[in-house]
Amino acid sequence: MAVTGNGGGTPARDRVHRAAVRLFATKGFHGTGIRDLAKAANLSSASLYHYMPTKERLLADIMAASLQSLLDAALRELDGVDDPAERLDRLVTLHVTRHAREPMRTRVVDNEVDALTPASRRDVVGIRDAYEQLWSDALDDGLRRGVFTTTRPATTRLALLDMCNGVARWFSPGGELGRNDLAEHYADLARRLVGAPPRPPR
């Protein structure tokens, strides 16, 4: 393996993906040129194409991988948990923690869906739907068992998800609130939204 004049020990493929996430998040997919991407990854624009078939496919891969990893983590997190309020807590905590840890990646996933070709979009939206279905199920389950209270559960679910998604738009690691405190606060807010009893103090 030749390590020539690149940007440190990081493998080139990783550098490309990381640079893409950062640039797509800050300047948008269409606002990022192939040459911007190359410069940020310490490669020529030609070499870029050794690590991606197409700019659009690079975006699609990033989005699909991010969503798939979130979905997997959520399934792991919910495994064996029965109490609806606890299930909601875990979904919110996971979601917010991730959005705070990787706000750039999340912003790409949330904002660049309609830069995808129809084929890629179908894949990405499919994963996203499966993930959001977990939230719907948790909400419905809590309502059925009388733990949650809300008219219009569908709308409440959307409000809840939008609230949690927002974190990626403004969170910065240097802020007054750490990731974990933030996630706990959001779990409290979520319980209020769905009319569940407050979380027991630790």
Added chain:
Amino acid sequence: MAVTGNGGGTPARDRVHRAAVRLFATKGFHGTGIRDLAKAANLSSASLYHYMPTKERLLADIMAASLQSLLDAALRELDGVDDPAERLDRLVTLHVTRHAREPMRTRVVDNEVDALTPASRRDVVGIRDAYEQLWSDALDDGLRRGVFTTTRPATTRLALLDMCNGVARWFSPGGELGRNDLAEHYADLARRLVGAPPRPPR
């Protein structure tokens, strides 16, 4: 006044602005070409420049006008209202109603801020900050007077705004919920979020 081969009685300036809102909202600012815009407005790309100095300035004007109109309406709405919960109700109702009535325009305002030049961005963000200050004031007021309950009011305000902003992302006029019912539901949710007593039934 010559009405030649344009697209109906609508003045050309309006057609340009409307087309820009629609295209910027669906394809993004950088994803929309001057020629797309011209075709959608029934003009040549040259004629376009009789109604805008620059593509970027067109975006900035649309965003500033939309935000300024929202800020004005909010000031009007709050005028003379003292009860903190009622103030919050009015902010939420206005915000959600607008976002549901003009989701495209709102999506442009929310998503294309970093397509602006630094100068334009300063103007736009200034208006947005003034508007969000109204929410902060309402929240602080309610907390000071013991009507609201929340630790971390700054974070709660962000969560609240993100929740309300989300409406523009998914609302469609044909849905099961009308604009007014939706706004009322969100007012209920907002009260829950800040720990205020439920709104009295009408």
Added chain:
DNA sequence: GCCGGCCGATCAATCGATCGATAGGCCCGA
């Protein structure tokens, strides 16, 4: 000596923006 990683040069297409020109209505002086 071959092969994966990498690049400079370059492709056609499209980008945002500008040019000079034309057509038609309006106003004002004769």
Added chain:
DNA sequence: TCGGGCCTATCGATCGATTGATCGGCCGGC
């Protein structure tokens, strides 16, 4: 009432720059 100058609205053609993508070839380690 005419006529000429002006203004607004519009266009086709085109500008230089940049876009995403491709090509042939070089280089160094196995």
